[in-house]
Amino acid sequence: MNIDFEKGGGLVPVIVQDADTDQVLMLGYMNQAALAATQKTGLVTFFSRSRQTLWCKGETSGNRLALADIAVDCDADTLLVRAKPKGPICHTGTVSCFGSQGSTGFGWLANLAQVIEARKTADPTSSYTASLLSGPLDRCAQKVGEEGVETVIAALAQSDQELISESADLLYHLMVLLAAKDLSLGEVITELRNRA
Numbered sequence: 001m002n003i004d005f006e007k008g009g010g011l012v013p014v015i016v017q018d019a020d021t022d023q024v025l026m027l028g029y030m031n032q033a034a035l036a037a038t039q040k041t042g043l044v045t046f047f048s049r050s051r052q053t054l055w056c057k058g059e060t061s062g063n064r065l066a067l068a069d070i071a072v073d074c075d076a077d078t079l080l081v082r083a084k085p086k087g088p089i090c091h092t093g094t095v096s097c098f099g100s101q102g103s104t105g106f107g108w109l110a111n112l113a114q115v116i117e118a119r120k121t122a123d124p125t126s127s128y129t130a131s132l133l134s135g136p137l138d139r140c141a142q143k144v145g146e147e148g149v150e151t152v153i154a155a156l157a158q159s160d161q162e163l164i165s166e167s168a169d170l171l172y173h174l175m176v177l178l179a180a181k182d183l184s185l186g187e188v189i190t191e192l193r194n195r196a
Contacts, residue, residue, distance in 0.1 A: 002072070007077045013078050013079070015027055016044065016082075017080060017083070023096055025083070025090075026090065027097070030047055035070075044083050057089070063088055063089060068083055109185055113184060116129055116175055137180055144170070147166065150170075153166075
């Protein structure tokens with residue numbers, strides 16, 4: 001990776017993005033030593049401009065950033081770090097330094113997948129999702145089939161809003177079925193990308 005540290009006086013800006021949701025989490029700066037520490041430890045490390053020293057994100061709060069990958073931009077003077085956050089990243093306690101709303105768009109599906117995964121250990125009487133996950137696999141599969149049929153009916157004979165609603169039900173139940181099989185929507189996306 002060829003990075004032009006000299007252009008920024010020894011520092012390059014680093015955009016940090018959640019590797020699962022694609023949400024932008026923060027902006028920091030790295031020098032060569034911070035980049036080397038990040039690559040060596042697998043924990044995102046920055047150069048603090050105010051303290052003039054390296055700091056590993058979360059060294060006091062415990063809210064670390066586990067490195068997923070690093071990309072350099074076309075001018076070789078900015079880095080995109082994709083990481084898996086362990087806790088809120090902003091010092092204000094929010095997920096992102098760019099607002100507290102959480103991920104939006106397709107990235108929100110990763111949040112839903114985390115909720116579904118957490119329901120695997122929940123009391124089946126406390127949650128519909130937990131009841132599906134604790135029941136027989138054929139019940140999850142049957143729900144996907146039912147929702148698929150309802151989506152087709154909505155597309156052919158109902159309003160656009162009904163189609164949206166049934167599509168949401170279908171996607172949710174598919175994600176539950178994948179979780180029941182210890183698979184993820186990410187793996188489905190990878191398969192689609194491989195087919196493109």
